[in-house]
Amino acid sequence: MEALVIHAPGDLRVEDVPTPELGPGQLQVRVRCGGICGSDLHYYQHGGFGTVRIQEPMVLGHEVAGVIEAVGAGAPFKAGERVAISPSRPCGVCRYCQQGLQNHCLDMRYYGSAMRNPHVQGAFRQQIVVEQWQAHRLADSVSDGEGSMAEPLSVALHAVRRAGSLLGKSVLVTGCGPIGALAIIAARRAGATHIVATDVGAHTLGKALKVGADEVVNVAEEPDGLARFGAEKGRFDVLFEASGNERALRGAFDALRPRGIIVQLGLGGEMTLPINTIVAKEFDLRGAFRFHEEFAVAVELLNKGLVDVKPLISATLSYRDSARAFALAADRSQAMKVLLNFD
Numbered sequence: 001m002e003a004l005v006i007h008a009p010g011d012l013r014v015e016d017v018p019t020p021e022l023g024p025g026q027l028q029v030r031v032r033c034g035g036i037c038g039s040d041l042h043y044y045q046h047g048g049f050g051t052v053r054i055q056e057p058m059v060l061g062h063e064v065a066g067v068i069e070a071v072g073a074g075a076p077f078k079a080g081e082r083v084a085i086s087p088s089r090p091c092g093v094c095r096y097c098q099q100g101l102q103n104h105c106l107d108m109r110y111y112g113s114a115m116r117n118p119h120v121q122g123a124f125r126q127q128i129v130v131e132q133w134q135a136h137r138l139a140d141s142v143s144d145g146e147g148s149m150a151e152p153l154s155v156a157l158h159a160v161r162r163a164g165s166l167l168g169k170s171v172l173v174t175g176c177g178p179i180g181a182l183a184i185i186a187a188r189r190a191g192a193t194h195i196v197a198t199d200v201g202a203h204t205l206g207k208a209l210k211v212g213a214d215e216v217v218n219v220a221e222e223p224d225g226l227a228r229f230g231a232e233k234g235r236f237d238v239l240f241e242a243s244g245n246e247r248a249l250r251g252a253f254d255a256l257r258p259r260g261i262i263v264q265l266g267l268g269g270e271m272t273l274p275i276n277t278i279v280a281k282e283f284d285l286r287g288a289f290r291f292h293e294e295f296a297v298a299v300e301l302l303n304k305g306l307v308d309v310k311p312l313i314s315a316t317l318s319y320r321d322s323a324r325a326f327a328l329a330a331d332r333s334q335a336m337k338v339l340l341n342f343d
Contacts, residue, residue, distance in 0.1 A: 008054065044326050219248075
């Protein structure tokens with residue numbers, strides 16, 4: 001079968017790779033659709049991120065959906081069923097897995113990751129063999145493209161869970177790329193009554209409005225756009241920071257009320273924060289990293305039509321046209337989520 005293999009920055013090739021043998025309790029899935037994630041872009045553009053670097057050829061991708069071709073002994077599925085595939089494969093036995101913190105597994109094998117050596121090969125391939133617990137059935141009403149969005153939606157759902165109850169809360173989202181936009185969807189579903197989103201691009205802010213933001217602020221055109229929310233020590237109960245930008249995080253502090261909750265989703269460089277403000281306003285700063293049980297929730301929300309991710313899908317291109325697809329995915333003035341078709 002063919003797969004998208006990254007060798008170095010800008011060097012992404014379509015290559016033949018073997019399909020692993022199907023074992024008991026496993027499924028062989030024909031991948032139909034995959035979403036290009038920010039981490040895929042980092043590997044393609046820079047060869048990695050932070051200290052993580054490509055040391056050997058690696059199949060990219062971790063946001064995929066497809067159809068089951070073959071079923072291993074004991075797996076409660078049948079050929080022809082459509083599924084979204086969770087790329088998260090915790091060991092299940094380390095102390096964090098035993099505490100229900102599978103996203104902090106000490107022996108995690110996450111698709112398309114160069115964090116460990118040998119690298120964990122990804123899911124941008126025509127066929128993949130997965131464990132039965134990675135597969136979640138998709139309703140007929142959910143397209144393959146929507147199914148591939150279950151993974152980034154899971155990230156947003158985990159962030160909302162980290163924030164605690166949002167019922168009746170006022171929420172600020174900084175950074176409206178795919179994860180920020182999905183955080184808007186997840187926050188609204190969780191009961192947030194007023195959501196304001198900020199970004200530096202008109203295209204992304206337009207998408208934020210389509211998926212449920214009440215107001216948007218273009219901080220490139222209006223640097224002081226959040227000043228009106230700073231009266232009486234701030235108006236927002238919760239901040240979801242999805243840009244990974246220090247200026248975005250610090251710029252939201254005046255608009256966040258005392259004892260407000262900050263959920264940091266975006267990954268960027270190291271940040272210098274005004275600790276005096278954090279102490280004086282008693283902010284609660286929380287990280288949000290990946291997900292686990294939220295994947296099943298994401299698929300259920302999609303299957304029941306309780307969330308709509310279609311406005312975030314900008315284009316679907318053939319995996320053989322990967323250079324054009326990755327260039328488009330990197331252009332936030334034109335695209336939000338770009339999908340690859342593996343049929």
